Amino acid sequence: MGYKEGMLRDGALDNKTVIVTGGGTGLGKSMATYFLKLGANVVICSRRLEVLETTAKELEEQTGGQILAIACDVRKTEEIENVITKSIEKFGQVDGLVNNSAGNFISPTERLSYKAVDTVVDIVLRGTYYFTLALGKYWIENKIKGTVLNISTTYAWTGSGWVVPSAMAKAGVLAMTKSLAFEWAEHGIRLNAIAPGPFPTKGAWDRLFPEELAKKFSFENRIPLQRVGDHQELANLAAYLVSDFSAYITGEVITLDGGEVLSAGQFNFLKEVSEDQWDAIEDQIKNANRNSKKSE
Numbered sequence: 001m002g003y004k005e006g007m008l009r010d011g012a013l014d015n016k017t018v019i020v021t022g023g024g025t026g027l028g029k030s031m032a033t034y035f036l037k038l039g040a041n042v043v044i045c046s047r048r049l050e051v052l053e054t055t056a057k058e059l060e061e062q063t064g065g066q067i068l069a070i071a072c073d074v075r076k077t078e079e080i081e082n083v084i085t086k087s088i089e090k091f092g093q094v095d096g097l098v099n100n101s102a103g104n105f106i107s108p109t110e111r112l113s114y115k116a117v118d119t120v121v122d123i124v125l126r127g128t129y130y131f132t133l134a135l136g137k138y139w140i141e142n143k144i145k146g147t148v149l150n151i152s153t154t155y156a157w158t159g160s161g162w163v164v165p166s167a168m169a170k171a172g173v174l175a176m177t178k179s180l181a182f183e184w185a186e187h188g189i190r191l192n193a194i195a196p197g198p199f200p201t202k203g204a205w206d207r208l209f210p211e212e213l214a215k216k217f218s219f220e221n222r223i224p225l226q227r228v229g230d231h232q233e234l235a236n237l238a239a240y241l242v243s244d245f246s247a248y249i250t251g252e253v254i255t256l257d258g259g260e261v262l263s264a265g266q267f268n269f270l271k272e273v274s275e276d277q278w279d280a281i282e283d284q285i286k287n288a289n290r291n292s293k294k295s296e
């Protein structure tokens, strides 16, 4: 048993229908695959219908599960409502939503046009609150105890230069997660989030880690656990959070990043100190302790 394997028992998502935005590619596709393996019906939606349909066919063959692909730009409320209507028509009801769609790219902020900032913020923040609001209304009206999982980032907490629109939007998503988790708890609706560290995907690597950077930089050296994430690790946590096994967890944000975000620790530079240097440092500190006792 290892981190590349599925964690939940067979049938853990039986009788659930989960919408995964951006489910045609990358991490969304990996989560959709695992949800199908666990018995869920899955709806994937994003802008490119051909990509979604290719993924749907592949996953149907691979898992034997039921999957529906629908074109939807998450910035457009009528397209979101169409996804919800079609999902209910096919599967009877919707139980879960994974807000996974995103737009992002690295750039010095002063190089961005207003439209560039709007584009990222609208996909990430507006798309997430539009979809959540539409499903929340449906769940409350129909007394369904739905669950939302938002895919955030670690820099939603810390902030980060060169991805400022994404950081602003993902921070807003976290504020929504916690605020609505409290407000909608009385309806049995749960909202949680995952803050992933680096998980290789074409979408992220093309826009955030292009070859020019990759030549000069290694994640293995930067991450305390010395590797990038495996998609199954994220899919395991996501499946748990949308399943009833996590029924008592709401408003939580779980970081899954091999310790990358901890690099801000003030004394972490001591990683560079050798054993000989530690011997000398220990002597110096103990000397200082003795001296301070003498002068008391």
Ligand SMILES: CCCCCCC/C=C/C(=O)SCCNC(=O)CCNC(=O)[C@H](O)C(C)(C)COP(=O)(O)OP(=O)(O)OC[C@H]1O[C@@H](n2cnc3c(N)ncnc32)[C@H](O)[C@@H]1OP(=O)(O)O
Residues within 6 Å of the ligand: 102, 103, 104, 105, 106, 107, 111, 112, 113, 114, 115, 116, 117, 119, 120, 153, 166, 197, 198, 199, 203, 204, 205, 207, 208, 209
């Ligand atoms: C490697 C480490 C990983 C750590 C992970 C960190 C956290 C990861 C978070 C993620 O979100 S990864 C997901 C990445 N995936 C995607 O972004 C997929 C979808 N993205 C896109 O489709 C595009 O990248 C997009 C730009 C976000 C949207 O594309 P769209 O076709 O809708 O817009 P455009 O018309 O092309 O552009 C809009 C606007 O933005 C300007 N722009 C685009 N790219 C750049 C750039 N590189 N630099 C500066 N400006 C850019 C573009 O010029 C347009 O503005 P105007 O010129 O019209 O004013």
Ligand SMILES: NC(=O)C1=CN([C@@H]2O[C@H](COP(=O)(O)OP(=O)(O)OC[C@H]3O[C@@H](n4cnc5c(N)ncnc54)[C@H](OP(=O)(O)O)[C@@H]3O)[C@@H](O)[C@H]2O)C=CC1
Residues within 6 Å of the ligand: 021, 022, 023, 024, 025, 026, 027, 028, 045, 046, 047, 048, 049, 051, 072, 073, 074, 075, 099, 100, 101, 102, 103, 104, 123, 127, 151, 152, 153, 154, 195, 196, 197, 198, 199, 200, 201, 202, 203, 204
């Ligand atoms: N990979 C990583 O290391 C990390 C990823 N994340 C997060 O994980 C999630 C998935 O990213 P990842 O799999 O890496 O990247 P991808 O680029 O593969 O996924 C992004 C998805 O968003 C969809 N999308 C973009 N714009 C829209 C829109 N307007 N409406 C609907 N869907 C849209 C895209 O599909 P289409 O183009 O068809 O619309 C695509 O499927 C994102 O939320 C990202 O922020 C967070 C931290 C780290």
